[in-house]
Amino acid sequence: MAAGSRTGTAVTASEVAARIREAISAGDVVPNQRLVEADLAEAYGASRGHVRTALGELTVEGLVERIQNRGARVRSVPLEEALEIVEVRAALEALCAGRAAERITEDQAEELRAIGRAMEAAVRDGDQAAYARGNTELHGMLIRLSGQRTAAATIDRLRAQAVRFQYRLSTRPGRSQQSLPEHLAIIEAVCARDPDGAARAMREHLASVAKAIEESVRD
Amino acid sequence: MAAGSRTGTAVTASEVAARIREAISAGDVVPNQRLVEADLAEAYGASRGHVRTALGELTVEGLVERIQNRGARVRSVPLEEALEIVEVRAALEALCAGRAAERITEDQAEELRAIGRAMEAAVRDGDQAAYARGNTELHGMLIRLSGQRTAAATIDRLRAQAVRFQYRLSTRPGRSQQSLPEHLAIIEAVCARDPDGAARAMREHLASVAKAIEESVRD
């Protein structure tokens, strides 16, 4: 609905896919919501054919579920699978954290510490949005520093699937107080160029995330 | 070419995708080989539209590369990326091996040991095909035992991408002699219900695979 259609511009299938991906990430469309081809086509100013192929892409990526003759809906990821995803992310982000610790330069280490300080400040000021931003930056920077493109792509895809749980978590009161020391431990280990320590700290952090997700669903 | 078209049966897009996946795995089509839509349509007895969506799927999976107006080709995975893939697989299969060690029953342990004995016999008899079969069974069984569906799917997808290097490796003389003890160590740790040991043994095994791949390309 928020999406206007610019007349004249031809919107490709991958552009449509990107828009839908964003809409899912932002929570504009919720799990199990139907994605009607004709509606999307009008909303994004694309042909139905392009919308169709976009939905195909998203199905392979695991964001969308399709049933024969019944159309596409946003896939609803069950708790059990979300925990699996966090487990896999733990393995991969631990790998990345270790590699990052091996490769980080002094300038980059200072940048990482700055993120840590910003997150501390955010917790002190109770600024949830700033904390979430720092969280994203931290994980993103470690993945970038690792130079592991395959792991990066895999993590991205998995995170997109579990976005609903991530969202729940970040708005949970007291969550940042708990995770801040975990994040600082990761930063410390990476800046100390301790690969094993960094990997361990990352695994512990994501184990705590898994636990928090489980608790947040119990309510 | 080997693929005949059964007249009368309607071949769906995912069936075509499966056939092409097989063809890539089996080495019937080689990297950089063009995949012409009309040819595939005739070979598999499908419409061009179905072939098109199949190629779309495979592109998202990373098996196929598409260039605007120039069609699809089998993606050629560079060495550097193949090593990244093995690294990611190491992290994920180590996770699976650990979980398998936690969950394995006595019956399953005996089955695992049987695979180990078969692999020993294959090396003794110089039966490369049997060894490769055991290798596949072993890794597959550990992944299944772990119960980690997300990791399983990810590993599958990655392995399909790097299949060319796997193939090179298995035909390399002396390779099985080197990897047999690594495999046996994994089996032993899993059957001893030692998760950390199993994970470590798996990581070491895949580090050795990475090294062997690098060497095999240098020639």
Add this chain to the structure above:
DNA sequence: ATGGTCTCGATTGTCAGCAATTTTGTCACA
């Protein structure tokens, strides 16, 4: 021979329309 331009064939990309299927709405009847 070399380089440039042009044309043609091969191939991909796109669309509109129709067929098939599911869902929704209506109505008669117990």
Add this chain to the structure above:
DNA sequence: TGTGACAAAATTGCTGACAATCGAGACCAT
């Protein structure tokens, strides 16, 4: 009121035709 049958609407699935694009080879001038 509830239920089943049936018609109508909505939606997806598919195909065939056409437009757009690219590469190869012919042809020509230098």
